[in-house]
Amino acid sequence: MSARQGFWLGTISPGGLSVYACDMTVYFPHPRTPGFIQIHRHDAAAVRAELAAGLLGPVACTAPKYLYDALGSRLFAAITELAEYYPTRTEAAIVARHATEITATLPREATLVDLGAGNCEKAARLFAPLQPERYVAVDISVDFLRDALQRLQCEHPQLELLGVGLDFSSSLTLPADVGAGPRVVFYPGSSIGNFTPTDALAFLRQARDAAQGGAVLIGVDLVKPVSVLEPAYDDALGVTAAFNRNMLLHINRLLGSNFDIAHWRHRARFDAGHSRIEMYLDALQEQRVVWPGGERLFRRGEAIHTENSYKYSALAFEALLLEAGFSRIRCWTDSRNWFAVFTAQASA
Numbered sequence: 001m002s003a004r005q006g007f008w009l010g011t012i013s014p015g016g017l018s019v020y021a022c023d024m025t026v027y028f029p030h031p032r033t034p035g036f037i038q039i040h041r042h043d044a045a046a047v048r049a050e051l052a053a054g055l056l057g058p059v060a061c062t063a064p065k066y067l068y069d070a071l072g073s074r075l076f077a078a079i080t081e082l083a084e085y086y087p088t089r090t091e092a093a094i095v096a097r098h099a100t101e102i103t104a105t106l107p108r109e110a111t112l113v114d115l116g117a118g119n120c121e122k123a124a125r126l127f128a129p130l131q132p133e134r135y136v137a138v139d140i141s142v143d144f145l146r147d148a149l150q151r152l153q154c155e156h157p158q159l160e161l162l163g164v165g166l167d168f169s170s171s172l173t174l175p176a177d178v179g180a181g182p183r184v185v186f187y188p189g190s191s192i193g194n195f196t197p198t199d200a201l202a203f204l205r206q207a208r209d210a211a212q213g214g215a216v217l218i219g220v221d222l223v224k225p226v227s228v229l230e231p232a233y234d235d236a237l238g239v240t241a242a243f244n245r246n247m248l249l250h251i252n253r254l255l256g257s258n259f260d261i262a263h264w265r266h267r268a269r270f271d272a273g274h275s276r277i278e279m280y281l282d283a284l285q286e287q288r289v290v291w292p293g294g295e296r297l298f299r300r301g302e303a304i305h306t307e308n309s310y311k312y313s314a315l316a317f318e319a320l321l322l323e324a325g326f327s328r329i330r331c332w333t334d335s336r337n338w339f340a341v342f343t344a345q346a347s348a
Contacts, residue, residue, distance in 0.1 A: 034149040034161040051255045061305040069250040073144040075243040084231040090339040091219045098332045103129040105343040111183045120148045122188045134160040172206035182214030190221035193309040204324035211346035220340045223311045233268035241266035257291035279307040
């Protein structure tokens, strides 16, 4: 970008003011803007079919991805600031304390692929120690991701940023635009816990392939007392409750249903047998929920199962990484062993 401008320049000397014209071209650098690739396409009919099938199951359920519309993403960002919600700050403290050791196990100047990027803040903390060649933010919440990348580009004008709108919960297939060469696949925040152990194994195998000979950096929530676990998913301020109930409004828009959030209560419990936190919405009264082509009568106290979050021991998750084909696995934890950060090499 350039602009040709004329200037009147002057000098003051003992003899008086001298004025002369100067014609010059001023060059402005082209501002870098984030790229964006939309892979996840909204298939309204498929979404309605998936939601209806879940709501009509023996136990009504929904996929956790429907928690994350634009408002849901902002509510989750607020959850990470809560006193009860330890994973985000504990993970951040581990990475800050061991940054040199952690990044020493990862390829430098690689492509940093951030899965479930959200507001991109976690990955941004890695830019200085890791010096990535480019940053690729992957998320299903497209509008939220676009805004986050625009802000991030202003803070890091020289770094190439790429957003990918993708639902990687079913298939982690990245576009060729992400680039060749080794990648660091970053999956923070214990989101791996949303998968069943069987599905987590399949996902980790896809992550190994996506790394293209690089590595993964992944956060894992560890088993701990119920007195710590349950408040993290049912905070006193009610932000997690709002996050969970907001999903009903999202479903109303997608399915054309008539959920009334005033008639539903958030509940979270730890199932020790499955080693997982379970989140539910409980009907406060009998109600008939209808949508085009279907309906369900919910009895008072009947639940919709909205999310699982599996908790691992460090040894159990290391075994899962080995089974997925990773090598040279390293693990760092906090002093209370509440959370773990793993790196693992995708190459043999």
